[in-house]
Amino acid sequence: MRVFVLLCALVASALSLQFGVVVFPETGHLNPLLAIVEAASKNGHTTVVFGPEFFMKSCEREVGSYPFAKCVNLGFYNISEFGDEYMQKIVQMDPLPSLEEINKHANAFNAFLAPALLAAIQRESIHLDLFLVDFGAWSGTAVADALKTPTIVVWPLTLQFPVINNPSIPALGTAMSLHMSWTERLYNYFVQHVFLIGMTFATEPVHNAIRASVGAAPVDKYDLYYRRIIITPSIYGLDIGQPLCPNVNAVGFLSRVSTESDLSNSNVPAEWKEFMDGCTNGIVYINMGSVAILPDEWVHRIESAAVHFVTEKKQCVVWKLQKRQLNIVTEARNTDPSLMRLTTHLPFSPRLLLAHPHASVFVTHCGDTSVYESVQNMVPLVGISLFADQADMCARVADARVGLSLDKRSPTLSNDLISAITEMQTDKRPVAMKKLKSLKALGHALGGARRAADILESVALHADLYQNFFCDFVQLPWYQLHDIDVTLASGVGLFVLFYVPYLLFRACCCRGSKRQQRDTKHKRE
Template structure:
C-alpha cells in the first residue's frame, strides 16, 4: 500500500510539478565526479518550476569546480559552507596510495570519510539551520550520515544520492550480487559467492564499528539512536545508475534508479577548438580514431607506472606503423622522462597534455575516441556510455575496481588488475578493446535507451519535489521490506553454509575414520 501511495504521489508531481516554490539545498564533495550528478538534478529541479531554486553547498576549495558543474543553470548557485581543507592528501600521498591493494584503499577512505564528516558536522548543521530554511535536502553519499542529522535537527525532508555500484548498506545482501570492494563478476562461481556472502556479513559488523562516532554525535545533538542496519529506510534514495551496466536487483520502494545523471553541456558543434588542436584531431580521424588515456583528477601515477603507460601507449601508436593516434592527459610534473611522448618523432600521432582546452565530452560526442583508458570513475564511465567508446579499465582505488568489473560484465571493454598488469598487458588490452569497439557502441546505445526509460535527471528532480511536497510518504515506507530482505538473505545462505560445512565434515569423517581399509587379522586354528 505504501509503495502504491508513493507511485500515486509521484504521478501527481509529474502531472503538476512543484505547485509551490521550492528551495533545495544540495550537499556535495568538492570534486567534479561528485558535483556533476548533483548538478544534473539541479538543472532539472529548477526546470520543474520557474520559482524553484537550488543552492549547492560545498567546500571553499571546490567553488571553482562547482561553478563549472552548474554552468548555465538559472536559479542555481554555489555557496561554501566550510573552509576545511585536505592538506594531508597531496600529490605524493596519492602516488603512494594508488599502489596499495584496492580493498585496503577502500577501508582507508571509509575511515577518513567518517573523520571528515565528524570534522565538518557543525558547519553542515549550521548551514541548514540558516533562515530561510530549505524545503528539501539532497546529500551526496560522502556526507550522508551528517546530512541525516542536519535534516532531523531542522526537520527538513532528505534525499540521498547513492551510486548503486557502492551497494546500499543492509539492502539485498544476496550473495549473488558482488559486494563493494571485491571487484567480482556477476558470473562468479559458487565458492566466490560464499566468499562474497562472508564479506557482506563482515561489512555488517564494520557498520557497527563505523556508527560509534556518529551515534556519539547524534547524542550530542539531542537526536535518538539510529537504525544501524537500515539507516536510509525513511529517506528517498536516488541512484544515478542504469540497469544493464549496474546489476539488476530488488530495490525498496524508497529507492529510485534514475539512470545516468549528466548535466547538460554545450553541443559539440558549438564548441570552438583552436586551429592546432583541430588539425591534429582531423588527422587522427583519418587514422581511425583516438586512444584516450586519463586516470582522473585524483589519479597520480608513481614514476614506474608512468613509464609503463609510456611504453604501452607507444606500442599502441606504433604497432600499425604509426597509424593510431594516442592522446594522454597527464600532469606536466609527471611528464618528465617520458620516452614515447618526449622524443618528438611521432608528434603527428602521439600527444600528451596536462590540460585540455575543451571537454573530453566534446571528443566523445564527435565520436573521435575509439578507446578510453580510464580509472573507471562513475562520471567517466557514464559520460562514455552516453556517447560511445570501448573501455580499458585500470582502477586505482576505492570503488573503481568494482565499476571496472561492471564494465567488463557488460562487455563494454576490458578490466585490468593494477597489481599485476604491465605494459604488455595494457597494450594487449587496448588492442582487444579496439576490436570490441563496434559491439561496445551497440551495447551502449541499448544502455542509453534503458537510461532514458528510467527518467534520468527529470525523474530524480520529480522524486525530490515529491519528497519536499509529501515528506511523510517516506517515513517507514519500506521498513518491512528492508528487514525482510535482510532476514531472507541471511537465513538462506546461513542454511547453505551449514549444508556445505556439514558435507565437508561428513567427508572428512569418512576418510579419517570409516574409509580406511582394515588390515586382515592373522588367524590360527
C-alpha cells in the same frame, strides 16, 4: 495585463521550492549533482550548494551559470594530509583496504561537515524544502533530520542496496565478476557479513556521534540504505539487476543538458578540432583521473603503450595527465605531435572528445562519471582501477562486455594495455558497440536528471507518502534478518533427513550381520 503577470509571478513563487545540495568536495561527486541542480533550476526551483572553503572556486565556476543556484561556504577544512604521498599510498592498496582507509578520512570530513552545515544554514537564515545529499557527505542527513527536512541520497551504484545479503551479488570492494566460482561465492558471502558486523560495531557509533553533535536522534546502520529515498545513475546491464527496495530510483544518465548542447564543433578550439578531425585511424583517449598519484613505473608502462599506437599503428592518442607525470614521460613528449597530444587540462569538456566519431577506446580508472560518459557516447573502455570502488566498476564494465579490465600492478601492463585496446578496436568491438547502443537507449529511457528533479519535487511536497517506500525487513529481529533461524531449521531438517535413514540402515545391517555371525558360530560347533 500587469495584474495577470503579477498573479503568474505569485503562483510561480508559491510553487517554487528550495533544495540544499550537500556534496563531497570532488569533481566526480559534483558532476551528477550538478545535472540535477540544472534540471531543478529549469523547473523554477532554487538550489543552494554547500561546500568547504577550498571547494568554493570550483563550485562557483560550475554553479554560477544557473540563475536559481548559489554556493555557500562552510568554512576552512584542512586537506593538507591528502598530499601526493598519501594518494600514492592509497593507489598501491588493494580495493578493500583502500576503501577502509578512505572511509576513515570520510568520517573526519563528515564530522566537520555536520556542525558547519547547520551553522551556515542558521547564519544565512536559509529555509530548505529538501536536502539532496551526496553519499560521500552522508552527515548532511543528520542536519536534515535535526531540521525535520526530507532528504534524498545520491549513490553511484546499486550494489550497496540488496534486499537481502546475496552471495551471487559481488560485495563492494571485492572487484568480483558476476560469474563467480563456488569458493568466490563463499568468500563474497563472508565479506558481506563482515561488512554488516563492521557497520554495527564501527560505522553506527561514528554516525550517531556525529548526529548527536547537531542534535539529531540516533539511527541504526541501515539508515542510509533503506530509510532514505535514493537516486542512482545506474543502468541495468552495466549495473547488476537485482531485487531492490522501492526507495531506490535508478534514473540513468545524470548529465547536464547544457553540456550536451555543447557537443558541437563551435565549442572545440580550432587546433583541437583540426587534430581530432585528422585522426582518421582512431583516437585512444587516456585519462586516469586527477586525484590518484600513480608510481612512475606505472606511468611509464602506460606511456609505452601510448607510444606504440602512435608509432606502430599511426593512431592518435590524447593523454590527460598530471603535471608531475607530464615531466617524466619524455618518450611520449618526443613522439609525433601530430598524433600525440599530452595535456594537463583539456580546453573543452572530455565528453566532446568522447562524442567525436574518431574516438575509438577510452582508457580509464573506472570512475563512475567517466564510465557513464563513455557509455553515453558509445566508446568502448579499457579499465585500470586504482583504488576503492573503481575496481567494482571495472568489473561491471567487463561483465557488460563493453570493455576490459586490467591489473594495475601487472609487470606486463604495457603489453596487456596494447592487447586490450587492440581487442576493443577489432575482435570485441562489434559486441561492445551493440551492448553500448542498448545501454545508451536504456540510460536515456530511465529519465536522467529531469526525472531526478521530479523526484526531488515530489518528495519535498509529499514526504509523508514516501514512508511506505522503505523496506520493513530491516526491522526484523537480528536472527531473522541474517537468516539464522532458517539456517538452523534447515540444518536440523537435513540432519534428520539423512541421519535417521542412516541409523535405520545401520540397525538393519547390523542385525543381519549379527544373525549371520551366530549362524556361522552354530555351524562350527
